[in-house]
Amino acid sequence: MSTLTSTPDALAQRLADSGLRSTPQREVIYDVLLKKRDHPTADEVFARVKSELPTISLATVYNCLETLVQCNLVRAVNFERGPTLYCPNLRPHAHFHDEQTGATHDIDLPEGLLAQVTTILPQGYDAKSVEIIFRGKAQSAR
Amino acid sequence: MSTLTSTPDALAQRLADSGLRSTPQREVIYDVLLKKRDHPTADEVFARVKSELPTISLATVYNCLETLVQCNLVRAVNFERGPTLYCPNLRPHAHFHDEQTGATHDIDLPEGLLAQVTTILPQGYDAKSVEIIFRGKAQSAR
DNA sequence: CAACAAATTGGAATGGTTCTAAGGTGCAAG
DNA sequence: CTTGCACCTTAGAACCATTCCAATTTGTTG
Structure with a gap:
């Protein structure tokens, strides 16, 4: 429900x-x-x-x-x-894009991080959503 | 130089x-x-x-x-x-995408924010770059 | 100035996505 | 029920941004 x-x-x-x-x-x-x-x-x-x-x-x-x-x-x-x-992951999360493999991993966000990041916006900006994308390499053993 | x-x-x-x-x-x-x-x-x-x-x-x-x-x-x-x-903006910055106008604004990042955001990555993830994208509306009077 | 590499060009080709028009499907009112 | 209608699905054409290609052009170096 x-x-x-x-x-x-x-x-x-x-x-x-x-x-x-x-x-x-x-x-x-x-x-x-x-x-x-x-x-x-x-x-x-x-x-x-x-x-x-x-x-x-x-x-x-x-x-x-x-x-x-x-x-x-x-x-x-x-x-x-x-x-x-x-x-299909609906929890707030960032994406990590592995440049070697092309794979994309979800990174769960700690409580409050989005809110905190949003504070960098100057007055007059009203964000409805925030997206965070990392690029780099992830250890294969996962 | x-x-x-x-x-x-x-x-x-x-x-x-x-x-x-x-x-x-x-x-x-x-x-x-x-x-x-x-x-x-x-x-x-x-x-x-x-x-x-x-x-x-x-x-x-x-x-x-x-x-x-x-x-x-x-x-x-x-x-x-x-x-x-x-x-052409090379300083570390996020992007704000204004959904009404379609315009994209640069948002300068405070010192250390990227480093801080990067700390949410679990062990084994090595990020070479981070991108932050906001979507929403920006006050027209700017 | 000859020869060769690097860069530009126009047009064709590609890849992902959206559009279109035609046909199905299922509820709702008579 | 059974007819009408809105919603969905379908195949294929169209579309748009980008990349590829082969043919010049430009610049540099020997």
């Missing part, structure tokens, strides 16, 4: 809240994101979903991902130029 | 350091970036440069911008999906 649940059917609920329908495509896409909590591209999601829904189209994958982003069930992330990554 | 100068000919120097030539195209592009310190796209740079160098090609603009980025004279920035923005 809370706003932070990621239960299987948070989806149906959230969609309904926005006056949208729960469809097989939307559900499978959301499941696929929850199951493997990495940062797939739309293409990658397309690939994963096809085994379940062989006739789904790439356009639908884009549509559904966009819908999930609207419903705040998924975050869209863009580093550098290149395909958008989709991230 | 110093690593932080942005004098007109820091360019020639930096290029030489990398074994590259100083060309009219590279110079005009760099000038154009220094003159109006905003966050133009390659296309926008192309437009601005054409009045000076009417026969320059878009490919050259991309090439030169890439060169400037390599030489650390310009930063390439990507918010959301969409064209890369080029930023």
Whole structure:
């Protein structure tokens, strides 16, 4: 019931809240994101979903991902130029982009850090969101 | 002389350091970036440069911008999906993306903030760079 | 000034995403 | 029910930013 649940059917609920329908495509896409909590591209999601829904189209994958982003069930992330990554982690977190492997890791943020970072904004700036991106290398043994 | 100068000919120097030539195209592009310190796209740079160098090609603009980025004279920035923005501000700064106007503002960072933010990284993560992006609205009266 | 490397050019090609038009799906009112 | 209608999905075309390519041009060095 809370706003932070990621239960299987948070989806149906959230969609309904926005006056949208729960469809097989939307559900499978959301499941696929929850199951493997990495940062797939739309293409990658397309690939994963096809085994379940062989006739789904790439356009639908884009549509559904966009819908999930609207419903705040998924975050869209863009580093550098290149395909958008989709991230089902809803807790406040930063991203670490490993330049060797190309992998993206979530870094949980300590309580209050975002608030603190926001204090650097001069008067007149009203931030609705903050994104923190690290680039570098992560030790392989993790 | 110093690593932080942005004098007109820091360019020639930096290029030489990398074994590259100083060309009219590279110079005009760099000038154009220094003159109006905003966050133009390659296309926008192309437009601005054409009045000076009417026969320059878009490919050259991309090439030169890439060169400037390599030489650390310009930063390439990507918010959301969409064209890369080029930023001649070399001091450590965050970006504020005004969602109403689409404009991007530089926010200077207080001494030590990046170091501090970096401390949230768990062991084994070695960050070479940190990027902070705010989204929201900025008061128009600025 | 010849020869060679570096840089620029226009146009074609690419990759990710969005658009469009046509067809399905499922609830809702008669 | 069954008809209407809004919502969804689909395939493919279109789009846009960027990169690639092959052909010049420019500059430097021997």
